[in-house]
Amino acid sequence: MSEQRDIRIEVPVLARVEGEGALELDIEQGSITNLKLRIFEPPRFFEKFVETHTCDDVIDMVARICGICPVAYQMSAAQAFERLFEVDPGPWVRDMRRVMYCGEWLQSHALHIHLLAAPDFLGFGNAIEMAEKYPDEVRRGLMLQTLGNDLIALFGARSVHPVGLRVGGFYHAPSIEEVAQMRERLQAALPEAEALVAWAASLQVPDDHQQFVSAGLRHPDEYGIYSGNMVSDSGLDIDVSRWDEHIREIHMPHSTALHAELDGKPYLVGPLARLNINLDKLPPETAALLAETGVVFPSDNMFHSLLARAVEVHMVVLQASQLLQNYALPDRPWADWQPKAGVAFGASEAPRGTLWHRYDVDDQGHVTSARIVPPTSQNQSRIEQDIALSLQNFGLDKPEEAIRLHAETVIRNYDPCISCATHFLSLKVRRD
Amino acid sequence: MQKPKIAVHKFSSCDGCQLAFLNLGETLLELPKLVDIVHFAEAGPMDEDQPVDVALVEGSVNTAHDLERIQRIRKNARYLISIGACATSGGLQALRNMADAKAWESAIYASPEHLDSLDTATAIADHVKVDLALWGCPVNSRQVLSALRDLLFGVAPREEKQPLCMECKRLGKVCTLVTKQAQCMGPVTKAGCGALCPSMGRACYACYGPSEQVNDASLGRRFEGFGLLPADVARRFHFISNGAPAFKSAGDRFRSQ
Numbered sequence: 001m002s003e004q005r006d007i008r009i010e011v012p013v014l015a016r017v018e019g020e021g022a023l024e025l026d027i028e029q030g031s032i033t034n035l036k037l038r039i040f041e042p043p044r045f046f047e048k049f050v051e052t053h054t055c056d057d058v059i060d061m062v063a064r065i066c067g068i069c070p071v072a073y074q075m076s077a078a079q080a081f082e083r084l085f086e087v088d089p090g091p092w093v094r095d096m097r098r099v100m101y102c103g104e105w106l107q108s109h110a111l112h113i114h115l116l117a118a119p120d121f122l123g124f125g126n127a128i129e130m131a132e133k134y135p136d137e138v139r140r141g142l143m144l145q146t147l148g149n150d151l152i153a154l155f156g157a158r159s160v161h162p163v164g165l166r167v168g169g170f171y172h173a174p175s176i177e178e179v180a181q182m183r184e185r186l187q188a189a190l191p192e193a194e195a196l197v198a199w200a201a202s203l204q205v206p207d208d209h210q211q212f213v214s215a216g217l218r219h220p221d222e223y224g225i226y227s228g229n230m231v232s233d234s235g236l237d238i239d240v241s242r243w244d245e246h247i248r249e250i251h252m253p254h255s256t257a258l259h260a261e262l263d264g265k266p267y268l269v270g271p272l273a274r275l276n277i278n279l280d281k282l283p284p285e286t287a288a289l290l291a292e293t294g295v296v297f298p299s300d301n302m303f304h305s306l307l308a309r310a311v312e313v314h315m316v317v318l319q320a321s322q323l324l325q326n327y328a329l330p331d332r333p334w335a336d337w338q339p340k341a342g343v344a345f346g347a348s349e350a351p352r353g354t355l356w357h358r359y360d361v362d363d364q365g366h367v368t369s370a371r372i373v374p375p376t377s378q379n380q381s382r383i384e385q386d387i388a389l390s391l392q393n394f395g396l397d398k399p400e401e402a403i404r405l406h407a408e409t410v411i412r413n414y415d416p417c418i419s420c421a422t423h424f425l426s427l428k429v430r431r432d
Numbered sequence: 433m434q435k436p437k438i439a440v441h442k443f444s445s446c447d448g449c450q451l452a453f454l455n456l457g458e459t460l461l462e463l464p465k466l467v468d469i470v471h472f473a474e475a476g477p478m479d480e481d482q483p484v485d486v487a488l489v490e491g492s493v494n495t496a497h498d499l500e501r502i503q504r505i506r507k508n509a510r511y512l513i514s515i516g517a518c519a520t521s522g523g524l525q526a527l528r529n530m531a532d533a534k535a536w537e538s539a540i541y542a543s544p545e546h547l548d549s550l551d552t553a554t555a556i557a558d559h560v561k562v563d564l565a566l567w568g569c570p571v572n573s574r575q576v577l578s579a580l581r582d583l584l585f586g587v588a589p590r591e592e593k594q595p596l597c598m599e600c601k602r603l604g605k606v607c608t609l610v611t612k613q614a615q616c617m618g619p620v621t622k623a624g625c626g627a628l629c630p631s632m633g634r635a636c637y638a639c640y641g642p643s644e645q646v647n648d649a650s651l652g653r654r655f656e657g658f659g660l661l662p663a664d665v666a667r668r669f670h671f672i673s674n675g676a677p678a679f680k681s682a683g684d685r686f687r688s689q
Contacts (some may be wrong), residue, residue, distance in 0.1 A: 067448020126476025146457035
């Protein structure tokens, strides 16, 4: 029998995650007695800030919640307002927003795979060290990340806090020449994205099977990115306006972020959950590529998240290229709208999971209250559950350093975005 | 010769300004040839207390722990650069300074006394000496790299002071304020972004902070001529860089009208 030890592991600042979080883990007599993913970024009160501002201002404000997924914030907000005002921006805007969103998935996934997650699986402290041994893989990742950033900038002038989106559409349509150049780059990147999928599938990851609920947006015609119903593999299928009937947030004292539960249980959002419930919506080329890897989806191994990200990278490069194929300039890249009082609901799939917005709007089109549920707060209960289960599988008798690294690897695998998770604490004020 | 040491520190922020490094693409792999990155949590290296030649600081000061940490960072840095709106003026989140944030917190938390959160979100320069402030929400890679390049060559980096209008004219963009009556903040906003919003045919919303000599009264009157109420004009100033003194006072003046 292995020796029974008492270990206390504290990771005061988690490296290679977005925002500041920490881990507390106590193991006594061979079992976990305390496990907390502590999020201590101070509350940022964004929902209070948007009050009194116009809907178009709000699109620029909510982007500032997250530097890594500003497009997701802008897309969820824009769709919420358009739905309330009953404005249909038309197929051009819809397609081009999907292309812009593909850019955000591409840059965020490429960043996460290469700069944040892969060093764990290949035994490096960071990507710069990893680049000495794997220069081609890291360069390929950085090339894809840059392509994603440039795709966002094509529609938004810059990739962090882009300035292109407005209620009803876009401020500006890119020129035929700019789009043609971008399309050439996307076409040239397709073989690179294919190679990325094969490489991601070849990484040795732990064989760690767990039971969890996968949830995310699902759309009848396409892989859930821009819009859809909130769907889970345990039978949920609701319009996003019915979110509150099933998803509740609770405040844990150890965290400045709220934890969300779906019908009273932890659940997973993000690439793995999304692929699990959207498998039949993959383009045939991407589905064939995934089949070649031999990894079977739906998967209950959380460590397949990295492969799911790579599969989504291939899909978005392909889709962006297809949607830009017969690009034509619109008469005007936005539709007119009239404000209307009411409640606005919108959701889209941020790279790391479903991002839900709700706004109360007055008849002048000013926001009077707001509520935002980001992916990381939805995943927080699942992450803690996962660390506990995964460490049991890994073996609590392993050396302390190995346990610490394994726990960190589990957390990074979710690509948690702590800046997002802590922006939103004002919501209970409204409920009280 | 030993390479200069740099550190990237994060305070309360969206992480977007650090992306000026992480979004460099292949240039990111060149950077370690010029400098030794000793602390950059999001990228991996972690050694917060090592003395460095240049400390780049993102985010605003929001907690008691932040207060103590920024002093340590200053002590360990020969040169300290604040990057982005949050570090340089408090950022959008400084809007809390105009509200009763403590009341929000006590309504949210069962035991707010355990919460490490100050009443305000403030700029780094409110607490320690900042040698160079880089404005922008977010800063772009060109700004950050050229500042580092200047320092590597032993030259004092030049601070941008001109208004965006100058940059817009140099780039040959059509003026949105004149031609579209757009509520463009370009006349009072620092240049440096590349005139992105006017390039998209929309009004600048001042994410690069105030330029030198802000003529807010005149610009505000122009906006009122477009039909804006004083409260609407105030919100133009009380936006991304609301904590910058020139914009704070301009917004306050219109708000009290």
